[in-house]
Amino acid sequence: MCLDTMGLCMTTEANHPVRTTEKSLHLIEKLRELDGARIHELEDELEMTKGAIHNHLSTLRTHGYVVKEDNEYRLSLKVLTLGGYVRSNYSIYQFGRPKANKLASDTGMLVNLATEENGQSVYLYQARGEYAVNLDTQVGHRLRLHNIAIGKAILAYLPAERVEAIVDQWGLPKETENTITDRETLFEELESVREQEFATDLEERTEGLCCIAAPIRPDNEILGAISISAPTSRLGNQGFDDELVGQVKSTANEIALDIKYV
Amino acid sequence: MCLDTMGLCMTTEANHPVRTTEKSLHLIEKLRELDGARIHELEDELEMTKGAIHNHLSTLRTHGYVVKEDNEYRLSLKVLTLGGYVRSNYSIYQFGRPKANKLASDTGMLVNLATEENGQSVYLYQARGEYAVNLDTQVGHRLRLHNIAIGKAILAYLPAERVEAIVDQWGLPKETENTITDRETLFEELESVREQEFATDLEERTEGLCCIAAPIRPDNEILGAISISAPTSRLGNQGFDDELVGQVKSTANEIALDIKYV
DNA sequence: CATAACAGTTTTCAATTCGAAAACGTAGAA
DNA sequence: TTCTACGTTTTCGAATTGAAAACTGTTATG
Known part of the structure; x- marks a missing residue:
């Protein structure tokens, strides 16, 4: 068994896994990887016969998860629909969205709203100000926590034991010169985040990009964080602008208050 | 067999359905419906024993589709992640997103980008201008086509035979006084859309809300549509503003051109 | 504190179902 | 036409699922 102190550990193996379901999930995963495929391609990629693949795909199709066009099967937008439902249940999304919009138009920057799942950050929403940068991050994207502002927030x-477990699971891979790659530095940084009540990213994941993030924690429970992202030239050249930091922090606080007093 | 002229009909029953997969899908559907549930609740709702439910949920969990918190199971954000991948493969999304942002900041309104799947519209993106209304529609939402501007576009x-099939499948339910509820009127309206090259919605789905939509069709293939939504007072009181219509139409054309000449 | 009630997990094994293999159908190429 | 390449369907033996019951852990109650 796994030390599932938070009830959130995913790495547990089911001890009576439903193999047939797993086959369908592998198929879904492959369709995503290949952006759609024909049956004989899937036959090469997965250890299933074409008859079996056909049965699974037909089943997924009648339920709307897969779409077929000229013998090519693709994942349908039903997963987007499902994802929308899941997202809408996050209070941090419900209440954060309008505040993120406002922060974006006030600052002109790119604003991100994210939560944590399974030791990763998941982007729930982005709002774009007038001068927002175009980034590789999008709603639904999952990133490690150690080298982004939202993650550190x-x-x-x-x-601490949860942080340890996450570092064990995902490591601290170096992505730029500034990435924190050892635990000691990370824990010091987290201490300073707690003191300042905001986190920063000085080109720790992407060259030329800086971020400021603030935690969203009604009742001292951390639900996620909000951040602004901008080119280093605009954001972090000589220390972070106090006013900007203030705007991010107070937006986070407003969201937390809204969540608390529904 | 079904008359699957477009290769897109979903209503086909698989003739060797994978029952185990279907059970997992029903579970997923129920978890969505109930916004998460405990095993004994699912036992009441589905015709499965708790042992079986447990096996399925554990399997979905080890693969990251489901999250467990204090004996409550919920769909995870993995579906949002998957949905993001699916969406990013739509050229209309890739190229439409920046143009939708621009249209939103130019007009100050709510801008929607949607495509068709299985006879429904699916919202792929929304961009919010300064005065954007707050609507019930969100990314991933599915609506019927007959009473929204994007749908008619x-x-x-x-x-025509496709339109007939879609009306057969989804009907023409009345949602406001202005909803088109018979085929003849609908086909006349579609003819006029083709003449004008844009479609409108005058409170046909929502009281007080009007929309203008233009089709996106590189190479004469309809990939979806873009629309602006605003209160009747601002948009449709005395005929639609020609300049606004022009902005929507030219945005749609720009997107189509971008798609065509990558 | 003991006990009861309840819900989640695990085990066992018979019934179900899946899917390997082969046959069949269909579309395009030569 | 025949050939080839895939997708689809069928059949039936083998693998897997899940009903039922036992077990464990947790919370409520006397």
Whole structure:
């Protein structure tokens, strides 16, 4: 068994896995990987016969998860629909969206709203100000927590043993010169995040990009974080602008208050 | 067999359905419906024993589709992640997103980008201008085509037999005083959409809300449509503003051109 | 504190179902 | 036409699922 202290550990193996379901999930995963495929391609990629693949795909299709066009099967937009439902249940999304919009138009920057799942950050929403940069991040994207502002804002308010577990699971891979790659530095950084009540990213994941993030924690429970992203030239050249930091922090606080007093 | 002239009919029953997969899909559907549930609740709702439910949920969990918190199971954000991947493969999204942003900041309104799947419209993106209304529609949402501007812009460029099939499948339910509820009127309206090259919605789905939509069709293939939504007072009180219509139409054309000449 | 009630997990094994293999159908190429 | 390449369907033996019951853990109650 796994030390599932938070009830959130995913790495547990089911001890009576439903193999047939797993086959369908592998198929879904492959369709995503290949952006759609024909049956004989899937036959090469997965250890299933074409008859079996056909049965699974037909089943997924009648339920709307897969679409077929000229013998090519693709994942349908039903997963987008489902994802929309899941997202709408996050209070941080419901209440954060309008505040993120406002922060974006006030600052002109790119604003991100994200939460943590399974030791990763998941982007729930983006709002674009007038001068917003175009980034590789999009709604639904999953990133490690150690080298982004939002991630550090979240980590700072998770119990230390949880942070350890996450680092064990995902490591601290170096992505730029500034990426934090050892635990000691990370924990010091998290301490300073707690003191300042905001986190920063000085080109730690992407060259030329800086971020400021603030945690969203009604009742001291960390639900996620909000951040602004901008080119280093505009954001972090000589220390972070106090006014901007203030705007991010107070937006986070407003969201937390809205969540608390529904 | 079904008359699957477009290769897109979903209503086909698989003739060797994978029952185990279907059970997992029903579970997923129920978790969505209930916004998460405990095993004994699912036992009441589905015709499965708790042992079986447990096996399925554990399997979905080890693959990251489901999250467990204090004996409550919920769909995870993995479906949002998957949905993001699916969406990013739509050229109308890739190229439409920046143009939708521009249209939103130029007009100050709510801008929608949608495509058709299985006879429904699916929202792919929304951009919010300064005065954008707050609507019930969100990314991923599915609506019928007959009473929204985007829907009519799409229907107008689908083959007539396809339109017939879609009306057979989804009907023409009345949602406001202005909803088109008979085929003849609908086909006349579609003819006029083709003449004008844009479609409108005058409170046909929502009281007080009007929309203008233009089809996106590189190479005469209809990929979706773009629309602006605003209160009747601002948009449709005395005929639609020619300049606004022009902005929507030219945005749609720009997107089509971008798609065509990558 | 003991006990009851309840819900989740695990085990066992018979019934179900899946899917390998082969046959069949269909579309395009030569 | 025949050939080839895939997709689809069928059949039936083998693998897997899940009903039922036992077990465990947790919360409520006397």
